[in-house]
Amino acid sequence: MDTDVIVIGAGLAGLQCARRLQRNGHRVTVLEASDAVGGRVRTDVIDGFRCDRGFQVLNPAYPAVQDWIDVDALGLQEFGVGAVIHTSTSTTTLAHPLRHPEHALATLGSRHTPVSDLLAFARWIAPALRHSATGPRPAEDQTLRASFDAAGLTGRLRRDVLETFLAGVLADSSGESSANYVRLLVRCFALGAPGLPRGGMQALPEQMAQWLLEPVRLNTGARDLQHTADGVQVSTDAGTLRARAAVVAVGPQDLAALTEAPAVPTHGLTTWWFRSAELPQAGPFLMLDATRRGGGPAGPIWNTAVVSQAAPSYAPEGQHLIQATTLLDRPDGLAEEAEVRRDLERLYQRSTAGWELLTRHVVEHTLPVQPPPLRDASPQRVGERVLIAGDHRDHGSIQGALVSGDQAAQSVTRLLAG
Numbered sequence: 001m002d003t004d005v006i007v008i009g010a011g012l013a014g015l016q017c018a019r020r021l022q023r024n025g026h027r028v029t030v031l032e033a034s035d036a037v038g039g040r041v042r043t044d045v046i047d048g049f050r051c052d053r054g055f056q057v058l059n060p061a062y063p064a065v066q067d068w069i070d071v072d073a074l075g076l077q078e079f080g081v082g083a084v085i086h087t088s089t090s091t092t093t094l095a096h097p098l099r100h101p102e103h104a105l106a107t108l109g110s111r112h113t114p115v116s117d118l119l120a121f122a123r124w125i126a127p128a129l130r131h132s133a134t135g136p137r138p139a140e141d142q143t144l145r146a147s148f149d150a151a152g153l154t155g156r157l158r159r160d161v162l163e164t165f166l167a168g169v170l171a172d173s174s175g176e177s178s179a180n181y182v183r184l185l186v187r188c189f190a191l192g193a194p195g196l197p198r199g200g201m202q203a204l205p206e207q208m209a210q211w212l213l214e215p216v217r218l219n220t221g222a223r224d225l226q227h228t229a230d231g232v233q234v235s236t237d238a239g240t241l242r243a244r245a246a247v248v249a250v251g252p253q254d255l256a257a258l259t260e261a262p263a264v265p266t267h268g269l270t271t272w273w274f275r276s277a278e279l280p281q282a283g284p285f286l287m288l289d290a291t292r293r294g295g296g297p298a299g300p301i302w303n304t305a306v307v308s309q310a311a312p313s314y315a316p317e318g319q320h321l322i323q324a325t326t327l328l329d330r331p332d333g334l335a336e337e338a339e340v341r342r343d344l345e346r347l348y349q350r351s352t353a354g355w356e357l358l359t360r361h362v363v364e365h366t367l368p369v370q371p372p373p374l375r376d377a378s379p380q381r382v383g384e385r386v387l388i389a390g391d392h393r394d395h396g397s398i399q400g401a402l403v404s405g406d407q408a409a410q411s412v413t414r415l416l417a418g
C-alpha cells in the first residue's frame with residue numbers, strides 16, 4: 001500500500017477530511033486536480049487587489065469554523081451586519097441594531113421593516129432557534145417561498161430585503177431552496193460577523209493544508225478509481241496509487257466522473273471586480289437592489305459592495321475594490337460589461353468611467369441545488385471502501401463542506417478499524 005487513505009479533491013471538505021484522518025492516526029495522500037488548494041475558495045491577486053473567485057465571506061459563527069479553524073490567524077476583516085437597500089426613491093442602511101446602534105433608529109423605523117414583517121420573520125426563524133443543536137426538523141421543511149408564506153412574511157421586509165439578499169447568497173432567485181437550509185444560514189448570519197481574511201478567502205484552505213504532514217499533490221487529477229481485493233487503486237497522470245480506502249471529495253459536478261453517484265445539479269453566479277481611485281459608498285455594507293416593483297433588482301446586479309471598505313487588505317492603499325454579483329439563473333446573468341456598468345452607475349449614482357475592470361469570474365457551479373427536505377449530514381458509502389464528501393452531502397456552505405469532510409473521515413476510521 002502507498003498510503004492508508006487517498007482523498008480526492010483539496011477543497012474544504014477534502015482538507016478537513018484529510019486532517020481528521022491524520023489526527024485519527026492514518027497516513028493520508030490528498031490529490032488535487034488544479035494548481036492550488038481551496039476548490040471553490042480561491043483568490044486571484046491582480047495588481048495588488050484580492051479578487052476571490054466569486055464573492056463570498058467567511059462566517060466565524062459557523063460551528064465547524066469555531067471548532068477547526070484558527071480564525072484569529074486569518075485576520076478576519078468584518079462586513080457590517082446589515083445591508084444598504086436601494087430603491088427608485090431611496091437608499092437606506094438597515095443594520096443589526098445591537099451591532100450598529102448608529103443605524104438602529106433608521107433600521108427600526110424604515111418602511112422596509114414594518115412590525116408585522118418583523119414578527120413574521122421571528123415566526124419564520126423560530127424552528128432554527130428551537131432546534132439549534134440539530135437543526136430544524138426535515139419533516140417540517142418546505143421551499144423558502146412556501147415557508148415565507150406560511151409564516152405570514154409577505155411584506156416589504158421579504159420583498160425588498162430577504163429575497164434579494166438570499167438570492168445572492170444562494171445563487172438562486174427561484175425561492176425553491178430548502179427553507180431549513182436557509183434558516184441555518186440566516187441564524188449564523190445573525191450570530192456572527194462574516195468577513196474576509198487578510199490574505200483573501202484562499203488563506204482559509206491554505207491554513208488547513210499547512211496542517212497536513214504530507215503536502216497536497218497539486219496538478220494531480222484522479223482519472224479512475226477501482227476497488228482491489230484489499231482496498232482501492234487510483235490512477236493519475238503521475239501514476240497509480242494504492243490505499244486501504246478512498247474519499248471522493250470533488251465538487252457536485254465532478255462526482256459522476258469517479259463514482260456511480262449521479263452528478264448533483266448546481267446554481268451559479270458571476271462576480272465582476274472593479275478598481276476605483278474614488279470611494280463610491282461609505283460603509284462596510286452589502287448593497288441590495290430592490291428597485292423592481294414586487295421585489296428584486298431592476299438590472300442584472302443583485303448585490304454589490306465596496307469590498308475594500310470592509311476588508312482594506314483587498315486593495316492597495318488609496319484604491320478601492322468593488323464587486324458586483326449577477327445570477328446565472330436569470331436571463332441577464334451573463335450581461336455585458338456596458339450593461340453592468342450602467343447598473344452600477346444607477347446604484348452608486350455616479351459615473352464608472354474612471355473604474356477599471358480587473359476581472360470577471362463566472363462560477364457556474366457555485367452551490368449544489370438544495371431542495372427540501374434538507375438532508376442530515378450523510379457521508380455516503382459508494383463502494384466497499386469508497387466514501388463521498390463535499391458540501392453536496394451536507395449543505396451548500398463552508399460549514400457544510402467542513403462537516404461533510406469530517407464525517408467522512410470518521411466513517412473511514414470506523415471502516416478501517418472494522
Ligand SMILES: Cc1cc2nc3c(=O)[nH]c(=O)nc-3n(C[C@H](O)[C@H](O)[C@H](O)COP(=O)(O)OP(=O)(O)OC[C@H]3O[C@@H](n4cnc5c(N)ncnc54)[C@H](O)[C@@H]3O)c2cc1C
Pocket residue numbers: 008009010011012013014031032033034037038039040041053054055056057058059220221222223249250251252254258269363365366367389390391392395396397398399400401
Ligand atoms: C462564488 C461562491 C460564493 C460562495 N459564498 C459562500 C458564502 O458566502 N458562505 C459560505 O458558507 N459558502 C459559500 N460558498 C460555498 C463554499 O465555498 C462551498 O460550499 C465549499 O467551498 C465547497 O467545498 P467542497 O470541498 O465541498 O468542494 P470544492 O470546493 O468544489 O472542492 C472540490 C475539489 O476537488 C477537486 N477535484 C475535482 N475533480 C478532481 C479529480 N478528478 N481529481 C482531483 N481533484 C479533483 C477540485 O479541483 C476542487 O479543488 C460559495 C461558493 C462560491 C463558489
